[in-house]
Amino acid sequence: MLTIRDIAAKAGVSVSTASRALNNNPRISQATRERIQALAEAEGYLPNYNAKNLTAGEANAVGVVFPTADHSQPENPFYIDLLRGINSQLTQRHYVLSVAISKTADELLENVKSMVAQGKIKRFVLMYAHHDDPIAAFLRQQKLRFVTIGQPDDHPSDYFVDNDNLEAGIGGATYLLDQLHVKHPVFVESSHNWAYEQQRRQGYERVAATFNVEPLTCKLGELNRVRLFIKQHPEIDGIMATDDFNAIEFYRLVREQSAVKHFPIVSFNHSLPEGLTDANLHSINLFPEKMGSATVALLFSDREPLATPTPGRIKIPYEIK
Amino acid sequence: MLTIRDIAAKAGVSVSTASRALNNNPRISQATRERIQALAEAEGYLPNYNAKNLTAGEANAVGVVFPTADHSQPENPFYIDLLRGINSQLTQRHYVLSVAISKTADELLENVKSMVAQGKIKRFVLMYAHHDDPIAAFLRQQKLRFVTIGQPDDHPSDYFVDNDNLEAGIGGATYLLDQLHVKHPVFVESSHNWAYEQQRRQGYERVAATFNVEPLTCKLGELNRVRLFIKQHPEIDGIMATDDFNAIEFYRLVREQSAVKHFPIVSFNHSLPEGLTDANLHSINLFPEKMGSATVALLFSDREPLATPTPGRIKIPYEIK
């Protein structure tokens, strides 16, 4: 294995000079710095990160924490795209992505704790934003850097990356009413009262007010209750849902009762493969990969100041397709 | 931070004795070994894995490689479950799960290479099994340990974990014909010719022969071709598909042409949320979490010999629900 001593020897300098040159230490002259970097490049030298980590006291790894199934739906493709966005940025920084994923919250916390204690991981991404999250609490207490996906409403000073869900709700509802000519839209959400759902609903309600239509909301859950809801609202001619899956589930129940023709749907996440449904589905793309990239930018903003107007929180735009 | 010197001091022994005691070195007497381990436990000592990795020349991390989108569908929830199964085993071994995920195969290979060169990761899981995979080739050449998910038909000596897709195909088809009383089943597969699809199809074909029904297969792809296929086969009264998504896509096209009543479906992976479809869907559970656990067992079988009859390949059973 090629070590720093080897390239120091070949360059005819001491090890520390080589080290400084490779790490762009300003105390090294431009000339020798470039010479050594070129040599290292030519020789194919790669630093040993285990050694680097030992001296740095910090691993070149970011812990990425999945939500548990009771809190969210970790199976959602959204998370895979997010992962990809995060990883693309991490590899550029020579960081590695370590995941913490588990069925129970307790195991998950143990997972994170051992990452911190034994592995010296000091930066984390929580792919969710929950109230009273024990993992966030632990990271805060240890004064470790972390960024959440979604706005953590109980800890406003945390770093987070989010979509502007309110605006996306407005955009989606406007599209549904204006472009798709729906007269009696229903807003469909899960039974979980997640923050992003509420924000999207607010957007919907605002637009409804503008268009002078009565806002109507249905929470999913017990099937017969939803069926009854649909029976009581035969006027519904379009859906806005918080999620593709929710949209399809509701739509299916509508179709059970009547074969409608014109029935546009606007929902979020773009998470269903093409051809899976005959619904007229317009899914709002929230660019999970971009969110992942932005997350990493925020996570490293202590080293690489970012150019955004609002440091600490980044909003990713959306797109209706 | 509590180091090994601290607990050596508290135990009144030298550092090396402490180290040996903690690593169960037989040269240490049972008594002192237990005493020191108990002390370390009590004091909450945790070894620094960065230091450990440096001396060991190997990181306590396993690289887990996602397929690229052109080869498979990384968004499939299957992979999340697999991840969870892998991680649960890794945490027990004080290992960390590092993912490699990328859009392009080139980037992915770079990702893996830097994990090896810089991070000293020496064990990998490929969550796929492709022909002529450059990553597998690289790992082989570097003589690193890796396990693939699915049988790599071009390199029979590789380690892999798989389902018995043939048997699952037989079981599923039997269930469809015998329990669900389908007379004219069609086998639906993707256009990719993946190995596991062919194996499942073989199972289907065998059962078809037994039941004296003509085997019928439809590859998905161009919609109008599939529509034509359906039109030409009005006798079809049940589906066996290689995947829940494929099943639903085909079923939708069937429904386009006629409102059928009794139309059972058997497919694989159990990857759709409940309530998403009104199809009579029986999805075969392949226990991805179990596959993940087995994968790790295989990956560490050099250290912890496994009790399976066929070392090198593990088959996970299936379940029809």
Add this chain to the structure above:
DNA sequence: CTGTTAGCGCGTTCAC
């Protein structure tokens, strides 16, 4: 600007 030295925390010689 550059070289010398001393650790980082651990496992592992090699002596006793």
Add this chain to the structure above:
DNA sequence: GTGAACGCGCTAACAG
């Protein structure tokens, strides 16, 4: 059975 000393590869403190 136990301890002292060294080295893993690299960075940082102290020199010059």
